Amino acid sequence: MTRYCVASDRHELIATWGTGEGDLASSIAALPVGVDTGRLLSLAQALTQFSSAAWSTYTHPASAADSLEPNGEGWRREEERKGFSEVVDAITRPNLPSGGSIVVSYSSLLESAHRVGRALHHLDDPQLVKAVAAEAAVELAAVESAELGDLSGRAQQAVLLSREDASPVQVAAADHLLQQDPFGPDELFIGVDPTAAAVAAAHWLAAAADVAAEASRLNPTQVVLEADNIEALPHETPTLVLGLINDGVPPHDVVTSLVRHAMHVADGLLPDPTALREALEDLEETLAEYTGDDEPDLTDVALRLTPLDPKRPARDLLEDLLTGIHGCWLLHSEYDDLDHDEEPDTDDVEEWDDEQAEQHENRSRERFAQLVRNTAAHHRDRLI
Structure with missing residues (x-):
């Protein structure tokens, strides 16, 4: 405002x-x-x-x-x-x-x-x-x-506000930017509504997960979680988004429902009491198994009401989704032999200087980006 x-x-x-x-x-x-x-x-x-x-x-x-x-x-x-x-x-x-x-x-x-x-x-x-x-x-x-x-x-x-809906014009603008750079250019945070940008980013994350899954032989819903073993990542939200898209929920509905839920929490509302009750029951069961107590003490246990930052949910979601795409590349680069076949000196990786390492990383990222572009184009109906 x-x-x-x-x-x-x-x-x-x-x-x-x-x-x-x-x-x-x-x-x-x-x-x-x-x-x-x-x-x-x-x-x-x-x-x-x-x-x-x-x-x-x-x-x-x-x-x-x-x-x-x-x-x-x-x-x-x-x-x-x-x-x-x-x-x-x-x-x-x-x-x-x-x-x-x-x-x-x-x-x-x-x-x-x-x-x-x-x-x-x-x-x-x-x-x-x-x-x-x-x-x-x-x-x-x-x-x-x-x-x-x-x-x-x-x-x-x-661009600094979270919105409960996403403009098709803004989604298309974000999609165009991600076609140019699937890792997420700075322009996404400068000229695009963050909810709309997150809708497009969810679509591109799903494409990146498919590429990483093909290389790693893992389920696409688990690739960001697996990439967390390579580099510490905020994997919870990208994994949740991938699971919902895998279940057939369109990226628009996934993103707007998450953002809307967080906005309601920020307004002091409890959008889904039933889900909270189930989450508390799951938490009690987990603590009971961990502590061995039938009725564990929940006094000092915190339960998140939303996976997003309620002060800036759309922007927080966009950041997490782009980090998820980065995680997909990390996993892909670990498994894809074609990335390494192009390098004549892969047996002497430890002897590479900074310039050689940077060149290798750039080639790996560009190859991954092109594969993601192809996959995103193949599933474009998911975004529209």
């Missing part, structure tokens, strides 16, 4: 937002002179809350809800998104106290806009009202742009 602040030395209202490479800032308007700083900060805080509410319609779209039935979660999200058309009016003509009471909107977005309007009302500066209304329109346009899969301009801040 965009954060708003008061530049006290220049007496200006400033907007700042992240891009994946760092933060950008823009001057919104000059602030009235001689006004109490607290009132200026109230305006900045209200605008930040407004931005958070606006971007929440992007991260929690109606398309990701289980139902669009009236008064259900999907219906509520649709109604919240419809509020975009009323924001400027709420800012310029906010609900004000009357007779000791005030009308409060059920919409988080519109109520945040009314708070911005009330903060402006206290400042009594028509030019500032005009500038802030224009700024709100810019912010809403950035959300709309991100919804369409265009992360240019201020919409680029979407």
Whole structure:
């Protein structure tokens, strides 16, 4: 989301937002002179809350809800998104106290806009009202742009957000980047929505696992776990994703369900109490076998509610999936004889200098990458 602040030395209202490479800032308007700083900060805080509410319609779209039935979660999200058309009016003509009471909107977005309007009302500066209304329109346009899969301009801040759904445009963009570099280029973290990038990365991880499995004669669902014996890897999440894809779950559904679950945990919700109960029972059984106690003490035992970092689930998942692809290459390079047949001096590997070792690794990675490209293309229907 965009954060708003008061530049006290220049007496200006400033907007700042992240891009994946760092933060950008823009001057919104000059602030009235001689006004109490607290009132200026109230305006900045209200605008930040407004931005958070606006971007929440992007991260929690109606398309990701289980139902669009009236008064259900999907219906509520649709109604919240419809509020975009009323924001400027709420800012310029906010609900004000009357007779000791005030009308409060059920919409988080519109109520945040009314708070911005009330903060402006206290400042009594028509030019500032005009500038802030224009700024709100810019912010809403950035959300709309991100919804369409265009992360240019201020919409680029979407690369730092986790979304419960994935734009087909953004999935295609991530897939194109992975075709160029199946190990995951830096551009995935700079110009692509992380949920969409993770959907494409899950597809490419499955292709990499197939390549590694063919070379190692292992089950594709176990290759990242096996690669952990070569190099320490965060193998739990890639292995979970590979198992679900192997069971026929599309990459889109695998990724969005994991991200949505973690986002619910971050919101303080328990999405699946039944699954938690089963996990606790499994934990008790494991501890009982380990300790020999029929009723093991769980006082100091922690159980993860989600395999992802709830503060940044989509980005965390993307990182784990790309690490999984790296693990597939590690395993492939251990087993694939063709990688070594091209090297004239493989019997003297210990005598290679750094340049020779680097050349060998680059050839191994490129051969593996091409095999993964071929496999990913063969199973492209899995991604679409």
